[in-house]
Every structure is written in structure tokens, then in C-alpha cells.
Amino acid sequence: MTDPVQIVAIAVSVSLLVLVLDLVRRKKLTEEYSFVWIICALALLGLSVGRKLLDAVALALGIYYPPAVLLLVLIFFVFVASLSFSVVLSRQRQQIERLMEDVAILDAHVRDLNKSSEPTPGSTRRRTRPT
């Protein structure tokens, strides 16, 4: 007893799962950021295939149209995923700032070193190669 919405739901869940795994395989997505999507795809797949489970969840939540549970789950995971990306983005912003600060400082130290190893007039010390 399958209706079109169930077939579509299964197809979408499987596609999502395959897409995520393939992205990881091709190293376009690192493992640590793939987990939230894999769990999302598995949850959707479980609810799409197990019609009884879906009905039970819908009943428990007081949702009259069970497939709406799928949307709820999807929205939840999309929300969690974007929030975690904002966290990652913020962390990377801090890392980039720190990197740029240290690059600027190192650049100054390198300049100092080059200056102090330059020959003074009359000395025979070999000049370091300018970078």
C-alpha cells in the first residue's frame, strides 16, 4: 500500500543520502560536516519507509497529515545545519583574523632580520637574498 507521496519521500531521502556520501567520497565535503546531513537523510528515509512509525509520530504530535512530519524533520535538520555552519563560519573568521595578525607580525620580523643581516658599508658579509 504505497501512495505517491511515500514514493517521492523515499526517492528524495535516498537521493540526499547518495548525494552526501558521494560528496564525501569526492572530498568536496569533509566527514565532520557530513554527519548532520547523513543523520537527516537516514531519519527521513526511516520515516518514509516505515509508514507505521510515521503514523505513530504524527499521532503523538497531533499532526493529522502524517507526511507533514517529514517536512518538520527536514526543517529541523536544515535549521540545525545552518546554525552549525554559522558557528563554523564564526570560528573561521576568528582563525583568519589571527592568521592575518601573525602574518603581519612575522613579516615585520623578517624585515628586521633582513635589515640586520645586510652588509654595513665596508664589511664583506654576504648579503642575504631578498625575498
Next chain:
Amino acid sequence: MKAGDPRVLVLIPAFNEADSLPAVVAELRDDLPDADILVVDDGSTDATNLVVRELNVEWLRMPMQVGLGAAVRAGLRYACQTGYDIVVRVDGDGQHPAALIDRLMDPVLRGAADVSIGSRYVSEIGARLTVRRTAQYLLGRILTVLTRQQVTDPTSGLWVFGPRALQLLRNHHPSGYPEPELIMFLSRNRLTVTEVQVRMRSRLAGRSSLTPRRMGAALARLVLLLVIVPLRSSVGAKDD
């Protein structure tokens, strides 16, 4: 300079200040002959870097624009690494007369405060009430309540940092337009801050990087920070 005198570094964060920097540096040299000068060029797109190279000062150049807070943080870390005891932060636009700095450094040199801020408004009477001034006044009142110390000029760019402040801020100086957050952060970490009244000028040349849009963003961020910073735990000054 006598042996044992604290080493003072004047830190000038600069974004596109090629026109005003030479005058600012010349004035600092006249009024503070013992201090070294460090310009932190925050990825300027004008001739700032070329100008700085000609000035015979120490300089850092951020590879790209990262914002005022990070530029100052880089300068403070550089100051710590190269053995300075006191850092004076001065704007690159010439609005801070160098002659004021001695008076501003005094509480820090005496050990009466870790940080000293040059305020335009400590005892202001009959000032024009512009929108900007009103916002600054309100912010000052809020910070005064939150930090339990007098804050009259919450966005001043003229600061003196003593040794304890340097150790703390080399890694924790706030990013972005940092001043109000910095005041809260210092209070949260129990450093003593004092305000000294100074008379500032308007900028010598060039334009402020504070556009209305950036000011709006900074204000929104600030409203959030007013709530968040007091909730953050204080950080140890020694962690790296």
C-alpha cells in the same frame, strides 16, 4: 631615556590615512621623543603603505583589511613580543594632539590604572546635541552602569595600555569597532580604567572608515554585546 624607564610604543592603526600620517608621526616625534612608533596598516588601498615606508617608523601591514580591532590586537602582540611596557593607541587621522599623551599616560605610569582613555566629554557643558553625540551619551551612561565606573566617551580612539592590559589584550582585544566592548571586557576582567579629559581636533585629511551602514552594524552588534559580555566568564591574563 633613563635605564629602567618603561618602553613606550605609540600604536597607530591606519586604514587609508596616507594624507594625514606624516603630520601625525611628525607631531608624535616632537612631543614624545623617547617613544617608538608603530603603524599598523589595515590593508589600506591608498598610498598608506608607501608613505609608512618613508617615515622611518616600525610598521605592520595586514595582508587584507581585517578591521580595527584585529589591527590593534596585532600591534599589541607585536609590542609584547618586542618588549614594550606601555602602548599608546592614537588615531591616524590627526584628531589626537600628541601633546595630550603625557597627561594621559600619567595614571598608567604611576600605577594608578591599567588603562587610560582620552575622553572628549568628561566635563562637557553646553555641547551641541547631535544624534551622534546623544547616542554616545546614552551608550556612555549604559556602560557607566554596567562597569560601575565613569564612561563619558565610549568610542574614543585614544588609549594608553599598561603592562597588565597588554598581557590580557594581546590575545583578547575585541574585533571590529572595538571600543565599547573593550571597556566592558576590561571591567569584566577587573582591570582598572580611568578617563582623562582631552580636547581633540577634527581629522586632518581623508575620511573616516565609519560609514552609516557600518555604524548601524556596529550599533546592532553593540546592543547584543551589552547583554552578552557581562555574562561571559573572565579570561586569565596568562593564557596564550
